[in-house]
Amino acid sequence: MDKLVVIGTSAGGVEALKRVLSALPADFPAAVLVVMHIGARESALPSLLRKYCALQVRHARDGELLAQPVVLVAPPDRHLIVVRDGPVGRLHLTAGPMENYTRPAVDPLFRSAAAAFRRGVTGVILTGYLDDGTAGLQAVKACGGTAIVQDPAEAFAPGMPASALENVAVDYNLKLDDIGPELARLASMPLPPDRKEAAMSPKPPLAIAPDAPPATPDWIRIENLYASGKGTLRDLEQVAVPTTFTCPECSGTLWKLRDASPARFRCHTGHSFTAQALDETQDRAVEEAMWSAIRALNEKEELARRLAGEAGTRRLSRAEGDYLERADAARHAATVLRGLLLHDQV
Numbered sequence: 001m002d003k004l005v006v007i008g009t010s011a012g013g014v015e016a017l018k019r020v021l022s023a024l025p026a027d028f029p030a031a032v033l034v035v036m037h038i039g040a041r042e043s044a045l046p047s048l049l050r051k052y053c054a055l056q057v058r059h060a061r062d063g064e065l066l067a068q069p070v071v072l073v074a075p076p077d078r079h080l081i082v083v084r085d086g087p088v089g090r091l092h093l094t095a096g097p098m099e100n101y102t103r104p105a106v107d108p109l110f111r112s113a114a115a116a117f118r119r120g121v122t123g124v125i126l127t128g129y130l131d132d133g134t135a136g137l138q139a140v141k142a143c144g145g146t147a148i149v150q151d152p153a154e155a156f157a158p159g160m161p162a163s164a165l166e167n168v169a170v171d172y173n174l175k176l177d178d179i180g181p182e183l184a185r186l187a188s189m190p191l192p193p194d195r196k197e198a199a200m201s202p203k204p205p206l207a208i209a210p211d212a213p214p215a216t217p218d219w220i221r222i223e224n225l226y227a228s229g230k231g232t233l234r235d236l237e238q239v240a241v242p243t244t245f246t247c248p249e250c251s252g253t254l255w256k257l258r259d260a261s262p263a264r265f266r267c268h269t270g271h272s273f274t275a276q277a278l279d280e281t282q283d284r285a286v287e288e289a290m291w292s293a294i295r296a297l298n299e300k301e302e303l304a305r306r307l308a309g310e311a312g313t314r315r316l317s318r319a320e321g322d323y324l325e326r327a328d329a330a331r332h333a334a335t336v337l338r339g340l341l342l343h344d345q346v
Contacts, residue, residue, distance in 0.1 A: 003120045004122070005031070008110065008133040018049060020180045021049055021071060022180065023179075023184065031070050037104070056071065058073070075104075077103055079096050079104050082113045100273055106133035110137060112224050119143070121143070130159050134274070147169070149172070150175075242255050248281045293334075294341075
């Protein structure tokens with residue numbers, strides 16, 4: 001099997017996938033791999049989708065070959081990775097570092113599929129928040145594949161398709177109901193041979209793309225290592241430069257990927273963030289820190305009042321007054337922080 005379709009989606013993805021997959025015929029000549037942001041929670045996505053699809057739909061299995069048309073969904077808490085195993089692809093499920101604060105994530109699937117299937121891969125970005133999938137779709141195009149994006153105007157969450165359109169040389173920007181038929185059309189067309197095959201042919205076909213990339217770019221190869229848990233600091237040094245930011249997940253130094261648009265960051269343990277995802281993750285970290293501070297201040301107030309009570313029974317009026325002042329200060333600080341979190345006027 002020389003063709004592969006990879007689909008990435010998030011918010012609103014169930015309905016979008018139903019409509020895309022329902023348009024694929026029973027003789028669709030390629031495997032379809034799907035990543036939806038489901039995190040670690042149990043997922044019934046395959047059973048929901050198989051009611052609408054003529055192909056078999058199930059969770060992907062570690063080590064299986066892509067030898068027949070099928071729809072395989074990334075299972076909870078595992079990245080879905082594609083490697084080439086002779087003439088076919090083989091799947092790996094990994095607990096590699098989260099990307100954009102999620103696992104499974106779209107980018108690891110798209111990058112690995114691009115390196116394994118090159119011109120034979122078609123990447124599809126559907127509805128979703130933020131910009132996950134943009135870097136993966138860039139990898140698909142860098143390796144000669146085809147990029148399809150849902151029209152953001154009709155997406156439940158336009159962030160992912162809008163980012164892809166802004167940052168990738170997309171081949172098709174389609175309404176949701178047109179994506180399935182286009183996938184069927186593309187899958188039925190023969191692939192042009194790559195440059196090496198063309199050079200050996202006495203009459204090279206005219207369909208050869210003159211701008212076909214000679215090799216998988218280093219950034220794709222190195223980032224694929226991280227998704228499998230194999231990347232090292234020396235690998236990262238080849239494609240990124242250190243910044244003053246720290247990783248919200250492991251507190252390691254974040255490195256900025258050179259020439260990445262939109263900006264992307266990765267720590268040497270492998271956690272990866274777009275600038276948008278990093279901003280949202282830092283918002284969460286700040287909120288968690290503020291709630292922790294409120295908890296500590298509440299406890300400080302309670303302790304100070306108890307100490308004040310003990311000082312009062314011992315008739316230590318000065319100590320009692322000091323403790324009450326500390327309690328009032330802690331209460332005021334907690335009130336201010338709570339007001340900031342709740343956007344109230346304090």
